[in-house]
Amino acid sequence: MRHIVITGGGTGIGRAIAEAFAGNGDQVVITGRRKHVLDETAEQLGPRVRAVAFDAADPHQVEAALRELPQRVDVLVNNAGGNTGIGAARPDGLAGLADAWRANFDANVLTTVLVTSALRPRLAAGGAVVSISSIAAHRGGSTSYGAAKAAVEAWNRTLAQQLGKDGITANVVAPGYIEDTEFFGGPIAAQKHEELIAQTANGRAGTPADIAAAIVFLASPAASHITAQTLHVNGGALAGR
Numbered sequence: 001m002r003h004i005v006i007t008g009g010g011t012g013i014g015r016a017i018a019e020a021f022a023g024n025g026d027q028v029v030i031t032g033r034r035k036h037v038l039d040e041t042a043e044q045l046g047p048r049v050r051a052v053a054f055d056a057a058d059p060h061q062v063e064a065a066l067r068e069l070p071q072r073v074d075v076l077v078n079n080a081g082g083n084t085g086i087g088a089a090r091p092d093g094l095a096g097l098a099d100a101w102r103a104n105f106d107a108n109v110l111t112t113v114l115v116t117s118a119l120r121p122r123l124a125a126g127g128a129v130v131s132i133s134s135i136a137a138h139r140g141g142s143t144s145y146g147a148a149k150a151a152v153e154a155w156n157r158t159l160a161q162q163l164g165k166d167g168i169t170a171n172v173v174a175p176g177y178i179e180d181t182e183f184f185g186g187p188i189a190a191q192k193h194e195e196l197i198a199q200t201a202n203g204r205a206g207t208p209a210d211i212a213a214a215i216v217f218l219a220s221p222a223a224s225h226i227t228a229q230t231l232h233v234n235g236g237a238l239a240g241r
Protein backbone atom coordinates (compact mmCIF):
# COMPACT_ATOMS: atom_id res chain seq x y z
CA MET A 1 0.00 0.00 0.00
CA ARG A 2 1.40 3.44 -0.95
CA HIS A 3 1.47 6.44 1.36
CA ILE A 4 0.60 9.76 -0.28
CA VAL A 5 0.98 13.28 1.19
CA ILE A 6 -0.92 16.09 -0.51
CA THR A 7 -0.41 19.66 0.69
CA GLY A 8 -3.43 21.92 0.31
CA GLY A 9 -5.56 18.79 0.06
CA GLY A 10 -8.67 20.17 1.75
CA THR A 11 -10.09 22.05 -1.24
CA GLY A 12 -10.08 22.39 -5.03
CA ILE A 13 -7.37 20.58 -6.95
CA GLY A 14 -5.77 19.03 -3.85
CA ARG A 15 -9.08 17.54 -2.76
CA ALA A 16 -9.54 15.92 -6.19
CA ILE A 17 -5.99 14.53 -6.04
CA ALA A 18 -6.74 13.01 -2.62
CA GLU A 19 -9.96 11.50 -3.92
CA ALA A 20 -8.15 9.96 -6.91
CA PHE A 21 -5.34 8.35 -4.88
CA ALA A 22 -7.73 7.11 -2.16
CA GLY A 23 -9.93 5.67 -4.88
CA ASN A 24 -6.94 3.65 -6.09
CA GLY A 25 -6.49 2.14 -2.61
CA ASP A 26 -3.64 4.36 -1.38
CA GLN A 27 -3.36 5.82 2.15
CA VAL A 28 -3.58 9.61 1.87
CA VAL A 29 -2.67 12.46 4.22
CA ILE A 30 -4.07 15.88 3.31
CA THR A 31 -2.61 19.04 4.80
CA GLY A 32 -3.56 22.71 4.98
CA ARG A 33 -3.89 25.53 7.51
CA ARG A 34 -7.63 25.26 8.23
CA LYS A 35 -8.20 22.19 10.39
CA HIS A 36 -12.00 22.27 10.09
CA VAL A 37 -11.81 22.28 6.28
CA LEU A 38 -9.36 19.37 6.26
CA ASP A 39 -11.40 17.36 8.78
CA GLU A 40 -14.56 17.81 6.72
CA THR A 41 -12.83 16.74 3.50
CA ALA A 42 -11.22 13.71 5.17
CA GLU A 43 -14.61 12.71 6.56
CA GLN A 44 -16.20 13.00 3.10
CA LEU A 45 -13.42 11.09 1.30
CA GLY A 46 -13.47 8.15 3.70
CA PRO A 47 -11.18 6.08 5.92
CA ARG A 48 -8.15 6.13 3.60
CA VAL A 49 -7.81 9.92 4.01
CA ARG A 50 -6.36 11.56 7.13
CA ALA A 51 -5.95 15.28 7.90
CA VAL A 52 -2.89 17.03 9.37
CA ALA A 53 -3.19 20.81 9.82
CA PHE A 54 -0.13 23.10 9.56
CA ASP A 55 1.14 26.12 7.67
CA ALA A 56 3.51 24.73 5.05
CA ALA A 57 5.28 28.09 4.71
CA ASP A 58 6.30 28.09 8.40
CA PRO A 59 9.43 26.00 9.04
CA HIS A 60 8.56 25.47 12.72
CA GLN A 61 5.08 24.18 11.88
CA VAL A 62 6.45 21.89 9.16
CA GLU A 63 9.00 20.48 11.60
CA ALA A 64 6.34 19.92 14.27
CA ALA A 65 3.98 18.26 11.78
CA LEU A 66 6.55 15.56 10.99
CA ARG A 67 5.31 13.66 14.07
CA GLU A 68 1.94 13.19 12.38
CA LEU A 69 3.13 12.57 8.82
CA PRO A 70 3.82 9.04 7.51
CA GLN A 71 7.25 7.49 8.18
CA ARG A 72 7.37 6.35 4.55
CA VAL A 73 6.16 8.62 1.76
CA ASP A 74 5.73 7.09 -1.70
CA VAL A 75 4.23 10.17 -3.31
CA LEU A 76 4.43 13.80 -2.23
CA VAL A 77 2.19 16.28 -4.05
CA ASN A 78 3.17 19.90 -3.42
CA ASN A 79 -0.15 21.47 -4.26
CA ALA A 80 -0.56 24.13 -1.53
CA GLY A 81 -0.39 27.65 -2.86
CA GLY A 82 -2.31 30.23 -4.81
CA ASN A 83 -2.07 33.81 -5.94
CA THR A 84 -1.94 35.87 -2.72
CA GLY A 85 -2.44 39.03 -4.81
CA ILE A 86 -6.05 38.10 -5.69
CA GLY A 87 -8.39 40.26 -3.62
CA ALA A 88 -5.48 42.01 -1.89
CA ALA A 89 -5.17 45.80 -1.77
CA ARG A 90 -2.80 47.37 -4.30
CA PRO A 91 0.69 47.33 -2.72
CA ASP A 92 1.58 50.64 -1.07
CA GLY A 93 5.08 51.85 -1.98
CA LEU A 94 8.20 49.69 -2.16
CA ALA A 95 7.60 48.19 1.28
CA GLY A 96 4.12 47.08 0.21
CA LEU A 97 5.54 45.70 -3.03
CA ALA A 98 8.14 43.71 -1.10
CA ASP A 99 5.42 42.30 1.18
CA ALA A 100 3.29 41.32 -1.82
CA TRP A 101 6.19 39.50 -3.51
CA ARG A 102 7.17 37.76 -0.27
CA ALA A 103 3.59 36.59 0.24
CA ASN A 104 3.51 34.81 -3.14
CA PHE A 105 7.02 33.45 -2.61
CA ASP A 106 6.03 32.06 0.81
CA ALA A 107 2.74 30.59 -0.42
CA ASN A 108 4.13 28.86 -3.49
CA VAL A 109 7.90 28.37 -3.18
CA LEU A 110 8.49 27.95 0.55
CA THR A 111 5.50 25.62 1.02
CA THR A 112 6.94 23.38 -1.70
CA VAL A 113 10.60 23.51 -0.70
CA LEU A 114 10.05 23.18 3.07
CA VAL A 115 7.71 20.19 2.92
CA THR A 116 9.85 18.41 0.33
CA SER A 117 13.03 18.98 2.36
CA ALA A 118 11.37 17.85 5.62
CA LEU A 119 10.06 14.66 4.02
CA ARG A 120 13.16 13.95 1.91
CA PRO A 121 14.53 11.27 4.32
CA ARG A 122 11.16 9.50 4.21
CA LEU A 123 10.74 9.44 0.41
CA ALA A 124 10.64 5.81 -0.67
CA ALA A 125 12.80 4.46 -3.51
CA GLY A 126 10.72 4.35 -6.67
CA GLY A 127 8.50 7.15 -5.40
CA ALA A 128 7.50 10.48 -6.88
CA VAL A 129 7.31 14.17 -6.03
CA VAL A 130 4.87 16.24 -8.07
CA SER A 131 4.65 20.00 -7.56
CA ILE A 132 1.98 22.32 -8.90
CA SER A 133 3.02 25.34 -10.93
CA SER A 134 0.74 27.36 -13.21
CA ILE A 135 0.26 28.57 -16.75
CA ALA A 136 1.09 31.93 -15.12
CA ALA A 137 4.76 30.90 -14.94
CA HIS A 138 4.84 30.76 -18.74
CA ARG A 139 3.08 33.95 -19.76
CA GLY A 140 2.92 37.50 -18.47
CA GLY A 141 0.22 39.19 -16.47
CA SER A 142 0.53 37.88 -12.94
CA THR A 143 3.79 39.44 -11.61
CA SER A 144 4.91 37.81 -8.35
CA TYR A 145 2.59 34.78 -8.62
CA GLY A 146 3.95 33.77 -12.04
CA ALA A 147 7.50 34.46 -10.88
CA ALA A 148 7.03 32.30 -7.79
CA LYS A 149 5.65 29.40 -9.84
CA ALA A 150 8.57 29.77 -12.29
CA ALA A 151 10.88 29.43 -9.28
CA VAL A 152 9.18 26.15 -8.35
CA GLU A 153 9.88 24.85 -11.86
CA ALA A 154 13.54 25.91 -11.74
CA TRP A 155 14.01 24.31 -8.32
CA ASN A 156 12.33 21.10 -9.51
CA ARG A 157 15.13 20.48 -12.02
CA THR A 158 17.67 20.37 -9.20
CA LEU A 159 15.35 18.22 -7.10
CA ALA A 160 15.08 15.71 -9.93
CA GLN A 161 18.87 15.44 -10.09
CA GLN A 162 19.07 14.90 -6.32
CA LEU A 163 16.33 12.26 -6.18
CA GLY A 164 17.18 10.40 -9.38
CA LYS A 165 19.82 8.17 -7.76
CA ASP A 166 17.06 6.70 -5.55
CA GLY A 167 14.75 6.15 -8.50
CA ILE A 168 12.46 8.93 -7.32
CA THR A 169 10.99 11.21 -9.96
CA ALA A 170 10.33 14.95 -9.56
CA ASN A 171 7.92 16.62 -11.94
CA VAL A 172 5.71 19.68 -12.17
CA VAL A 173 2.16 19.99 -13.40
CA ALA A 174 1.25 23.45 -14.69
CA PRO A 175 -2.54 23.89 -14.82
CA GLY A 176 -4.38 26.46 -16.88
CA TYR A 177 -7.72 27.81 -15.65
CA ILE A 178 -9.34 25.26 -13.33
CA GLU A 179 -12.88 25.82 -12.07
CA ASP A 180 -14.45 24.62 -8.79
CA THR A 181 -11.59 25.71 -6.53
CA GLU A 182 -11.07 28.46 -3.95
CA PHE A 183 -8.28 29.95 -6.08
CA PHE A 184 -10.22 33.10 -6.99
CA GLY A 185 -11.40 33.66 -3.41
CA GLY A 186 -15.07 33.50 -4.44
CA PRO A 187 -17.10 33.05 -7.61
CA ILE A 188 -15.15 34.11 -10.69
CA ALA A 189 -16.84 36.87 -12.76
CA ALA A 190 -18.81 35.39 -15.65
CA GLN A 191 -16.94 37.50 -18.22
CA LYS A 192 -13.53 36.42 -16.90
CA HIS A 193 -14.69 32.78 -16.94
CA GLU A 194 -15.71 33.09 -20.60
CA GLU A 195 -12.46 34.86 -21.51
CA LEU A 196 -10.38 32.09 -19.97
CA ILE A 197 -12.39 29.39 -21.74
CA ALA A 198 -12.04 31.26 -25.04
CA GLN A 199 -8.25 30.90 -24.73
CA THR A 200 -8.46 27.08 -24.80
CA ALA A 201 -8.42 24.87 -27.88
CA ASN A 202 -11.07 22.54 -26.52
CA GLY A 203 -13.53 25.20 -25.38
CA ARG A 204 -13.87 24.33 -21.71
CA ALA A 205 -12.49 25.10 -18.28
CA GLY A 206 -10.22 22.56 -16.64
CA THR A 207 -11.48 20.59 -13.66
CA PRO A 208 -9.67 19.48 -10.52
CA ALA A 209 -10.10 15.91 -11.78
CA ASP A 210 -8.11 16.80 -14.95
CA ILE A 211 -5.14 17.73 -12.78
CA ALA A 212 -5.58 14.74 -10.48
CA ALA A 213 -5.47 12.36 -13.46
CA ALA A 214 -2.16 13.83 -14.66
CA ILE A 215 -0.66 13.51 -11.19
CA VAL A 216 -1.83 9.93 -10.70
CA PHE A 217 -0.09 9.09 -13.99
CA LEU A 218 3.16 10.89 -13.05
CA ALA A 219 3.17 9.00 -9.73
CA SER A 220 2.65 5.61 -11.41
CA PRO A 221 5.31 3.05 -12.41
CA ALA A 222 4.39 3.78 -16.06
CA ALA A 223 5.96 7.24 -15.65
CA SER A 224 9.20 6.10 -13.98
CA HIS A 225 11.41 7.48 -16.81
CA ILE A 226 9.71 10.88 -16.76
CA THR A 227 11.50 13.29 -14.43
CA ALA A 228 12.56 16.96 -14.31
CA GLN A 229 9.62 17.80 -16.59
CA THR A 230 6.71 20.22 -16.59
CA LEU A 231 3.43 18.79 -17.83
CA HIS A 232 1.00 21.46 -19.05
CA VAL A 233 -2.69 20.73 -18.46
CA ASN A 234 -4.50 23.71 -19.91
CA GLY A 235 -6.79 22.63 -22.78
CA GLY A 236 -4.35 24.15 -25.26
CA ALA A 237 -4.56 27.66 -23.79
CA LEU A 238 -0.77 27.80 -24.06
CA ALA A 239 1.53 25.45 -25.94
CA GLY A 240 4.03 23.84 -23.58
CA ARG A 241 7.73 23.36 -24.25
Ligand SMILES: NC(=O)c1ccc[n+]([C@@H]2O[C@H](COP(=O)([O-])OP(=O)(O)OC[C@H]3O[C@@H](n4cnc5c(N)ncnc54)[C@H](OP(=O)(O)O)[C@@H]3O)[C@@H](O)[C@H]2O)c1
Pocket residue numbers: 007008009010011012013014031032033034035037054055056057079080081082083106107111132133134135174175176177178179181182183
Ligand atom coordinates in the same frame (compact mmCIF):
# COMPACT_ATOMS: atom_id res chain seq x y z
N1 LIG B 1 -7.50 27.08 -9.88
C1 LIG B 1 -6.71 27.44 -10.89
O1 LIG B 1 -7.21 27.98 -11.92
C2 LIG B 1 -5.22 27.19 -10.82
C3 LIG B 1 -4.47 27.37 -11.99
C4 LIG B 1 -3.09 27.14 -11.96
C5 LIG B 1 -2.49 26.71 -10.80
N2 LIG B 1 -3.22 26.55 -9.66
C6 LIG B 1 -2.52 26.08 -8.45
O2 LIG B 1 -3.15 24.90 -8.00
C7 LIG B 1 -2.88 24.72 -6.62
C8 LIG B 1 -4.17 24.39 -5.88
O3 LIG B 1 -5.01 25.53 -5.91
P1 LIG B 1 -6.59 25.45 -6.13
O4 LIG B 1 -6.88 26.06 -7.43
O5 LIG B 1 -7.12 24.11 -5.84
O6 LIG B 1 -7.09 26.54 -5.05
P2 LIG B 1 -7.57 26.33 -3.54
O7 LIG B 1 -8.88 25.64 -3.53
O8 LIG B 1 -7.47 27.69 -2.93
O9 LIG B 1 -6.48 25.36 -2.90
C9 LIG B 1 -5.27 25.80 -2.33
C10 LIG B 1 -5.05 24.99 -1.06
O10 LIG B 1 -3.75 25.30 -0.54
C11 LIG B 1 -3.84 25.44 0.86
N3 LIG B 1 -2.77 26.34 1.28
C12 LIG B 1 -2.51 27.57 0.81
N4 LIG B 1 -1.47 28.10 1.46
C13 LIG B 1 -1.07 27.17 2.36
C14 LIG B 1 -0.05 27.14 3.35
N5 LIG B 1 0.76 28.18 3.57
N6 LIG B 1 0.09 26.02 4.10
C15 LIG B 1 -0.74 24.97 3.91
N7 LIG B 1 -1.72 24.94 2.99
C16 LIG B 1 -1.88 26.04 2.24
C17 LIG B 1 -5.24 25.99 1.12
O11 LIG B 1 -5.75 25.62 2.39
P3 LIG B 1 -5.66 26.59 3.67
O12 LIG B 1 -6.10 27.95 3.22
O13 LIG B 1 -6.59 25.96 4.66
O14 LIG B 1 -4.24 26.55 4.10
C18 LIG B 1 -6.07 25.32 0.03
O15 LIG B 1 -6.65 24.12 0.46
C19 LIG B 1 -2.20 26.01 -6.15
O16 LIG B 1 -0.81 25.80 -6.05
C20 LIG B 1 -2.53 27.00 -7.26
O17 LIG B 1 -1.57 28.03 -7.35
C21 LIG B 1 -4.58 26.76 -9.65
